[in-house]
Amino acid sequence: MFEKERGDIETRLKEYLAGQNVPFEEDFKWSSIPFAGEWGIATSFFQAAASAARADQKVNVPQRAQELAEGAAKALGMPEGFGRVEAVRGYLNLYFVASRYSQRVVDGVLAEGADFGRGERLNRRIMVEFSQPNTHKALHVGHLRNMMLGAALANILEFAGWDVVRANYIGDFGKDVLKWVWNYRKHHNGEQPPEDVTRWMGDLYAEANANLENDPAGEKEIEALFHRWEAGDEEVVGQWRTTRQWSLDGFNQAYDLMGIRFDRFYYESDFEKSGKEYVEELIRRGIARDERPAGPVIVKIDELLGSETEEYRVLVVLRSDNTALYATWDLVLAQRKFKDYPDLDVSLYVVDVRQSQHFKQVFKTLELAGFEPIKKATHLPYEIVNLPGNITMSSREGTIVLLEDFIREAVSRARQVSEESNPELDEKTRAEVAWAVGLGAIKYPLIARDHTKIATFDWESALDFNGQAAPYIQYAHVRANSILRKLDGDLPPGAPPAHDLDLKEVALIESLAAFPQAVQRGAGEFRTLQITNHAFELAKAFNEFYNACPVLNAEADVRAFRLRLVAAARQVIANALGLLGIQAPPVM
RNA sequence: GCCCUCGUAGCUCAAUGGACAGAGCGAUGGCCUUCUAAGCCAAAGGUUGCAGGUUCGAUUCCUGCCGAGGGCGCCA
Structure with a gap:
């Protein structure tokens, strides 16, 4: 709140240093005064003393810093609004006349009200992608960390002056989802969810995994569902859409409850087609290598970079059976964000740390493909929430604390x-x-x-x-x-x-x-x-x-x-x- | 084998390269006849994993080691 006072003093300190022939180009770093129990601002002269020392070898830095601080204190006199100025161990401490500035702080807060602390508008836009729940699974405490981190960060950025886009990327497709649908068709066909929808969805997901293990034909049947979905088979798509909606309704309830809102929703299922097209383009351009049907479609990133190291390794962009996976969708989603918001300055991904390499690979692949805006993409990796004994929360294993249980x-x-x-x-x-x-x-x-x-x-x-x-x-x-x-x-x-x-x-x-x-x-x-x-x-x-x-x-x-x-x-x-x-x- | 995090008080965590490393929990002793005790006060608790290096100055940056966790061609 006291930028002007600091600025004025800084100007005079620089004049003083210049007068002493001390080269000092940087800005002063201000902090509060420790131990004093009084209110004021402090800065040190070690950097200035160090640059003086570099100019003429023989200087003892701490001693010179103290001399400069003392000299600065003398040159400064008693600036308006300050009650005491002291030079201590290379630091210059300036104590406010508290009575004078306390009114300014209190009046300022009361005048600005809910806007107190809000930064000036930067005219810079940032997209914060967070939450990314998977349909057909239950929300647990691990998801809550992501939701809170993303939501709070978006609030803070907005308050600080950014134009913020809150984006959610719903995992509504892929093998896990079809696994759920497969189990539903086999064991619960036509069933309606009970009142406690999300818990039931989660229970059926665990059940699907268990049933799949005891069903030798399961994998093939799920693959068949994959292809029927792609072909637009009405029955499969209809079931997928209905059950998916149950999850989405549950998510929206949770978001309402937690006070979280989004400006933009993306869905994995929307990128199935464009993702595969993009992979074909990468193959044509010699960026991706097609090893189908014996192997998947891959991008050998280090090789393309001409690097000897194994820093980026290999990104699989399409399975050998032609089905898409996370990377397929992510390659097009990353581009889509800049299409939807051409003035995006930062594209932030709030995703847990286990996907760090994945994002490194996706971003680098797009860079190799010449998609320039990807340089504005940043992955914000956060650590996960474990249970005591370092047990990872896993929907599949059932080792989770359900969000709704925790809230209750x-x-x-x-x-x-x-x-x-x-x-x-x-x-x-x-x-x-x-x-x-x-x-x-x-x-x-x-x-x-x-x-x-x-x-x-x-x-x-x-x-x-x-x-x-x-x-x-x-x-x-x-x-x-x-x-x-x-x-x-x-x-x-x-x-x-x-x-x-x-x-x-x-x-x-x-x-x-x-x-x-x-x-x-x-x-x-x-x-x-x-x-x-x-x-x-x-x-x-x-x-x-x-x-x-x-x-x-x-x-x-x-x-x-x-x-x-x-x-x-x-x-x-x-x-x-x-x-x-x-x-x-x-x-x- | 390669890559990425983390290591600070008994426990959980802070500390824009800067002064004497700070909080909470737990444990000890106090404070409700004053605005809500979900609070406050007091004392206790440290070789910042180890060893080097850079720097006037290192919990912070660099290197090595030790310890814990995570990731690494068809999971997300």
Whole structure:
């Protein structure tokens, strides 16, 4: 929030360095001042000292850095709005007059409201592809990590200033799907799904795998279904379409529940035909090698690159029996995205880490084929969710925690805690609270760790709502709201604080002011972690303030300032939770 | 055999190359007659896997080793 102040000081620091004959071209890096418990900005002179050292050999860098910091402090004097300037161990620390800037932060937050933290529009477009559920299977906790990562990332990017396209790529075709249809025709023909559709779809998928193992004719029959589907056989296509829709309805229900929406849906089945045509083109152009019928159609990427290494290896783009596979579709989908959105600057794939090589291969193949825009494609690999004992969640093995079971348990747990801690609530409100808290609790931990870290799911910690968890943040929001509810009438007008600010007030204000940077950093690094961490730190700062600083009972001036501070804190907590797709309930 | 991640407190995780490596959980001791205790406070807990290198400065970058996981011609 203090770009202008920083900019002015930076200009003067550069003038000072130039006057000292110290070559320094880079920008200064600013951070907050550690240990001080006070509010300010800091920068170091090590880089400048190092470049001075390179110019004339004999300089001791730390010593020179301290000299430069001291000199800079002297040259700077006392800039407007700062109360103290010090040079410590090569650092220049500039302490704000907190009373002066605290009003600016609070007023700024309240004026911008839900837009506080929003970046300027970049006029750059990014597509975030995420979720990618497979029809005829059940959604489980592993899918939830992807959904949350993609959804939160899309929110953060949009808030940071990007034009965002939220894309979903539905796996509605392929061998697994036809396997399901095969089993359905054999053992459940004509059956309608029960109320619990997605669970039933998942159960039948596991059943299909089991039945296939005991059925020697199965593979051939499924292959026959493949060809009937391709030929447009009405019976097979009809059954496929009906059963597929059951899954899609279930997915949409889940998306509604989780508060996730998409701008664009792609379906694997749509790329069956164009994918095969593209493979033929690759064969004609000598990029793909056709080994049918003895082998598949392959792209020997390293060979085409003239490379001796095995970095890219071999991509199979069509099976020997002429059926398409994931790579077939992905080659055309990647191009289709740029056809649909010609102004796309980034095409981001949120897909788990096990497919890293696959995307490397697909992107490189398209590059070899001369499709230039593919250079804007990026795979964002995230680690999967395992069960304790490092057991991978697998629909086939049945080692999964169903999304709906997880949601039900979390909401029920949230209701139970709510009943214990706030018995006054009416039934309708209690139900809303239980949903808001239960859903928040399951979402937060999946995006609060770096996406390169494997997440382990266990019921006990998943249902622990204390400490660094969504309910803690929601609770801070509730407490802020609770104070403001007791205020009859409007907030008092903005005014500089007349009292000496409590350390907890300063820390809270500093955290509010830092939110926009957290948004920019999260967007720049494609990391939801920046926002989950900041939301937690903000809530922590508020809880500590709440504990140390009375608001409603404070004397008039103090009360007026703190009421506005509480309102600002409530706003920023809500903004942060909003980016994460987590509700900020008014009561708990 | 090749490629990619990860390794930080007992556990789960943070830390734009920068000052004294921080949180949560668990364990210990306190705080509800003040705005909701899903909270707060206090003390405890570390050779950042190991060894080198680059740098004024390395948890962060590079190399090697050790350990864990993942991927590698017809799964997605």
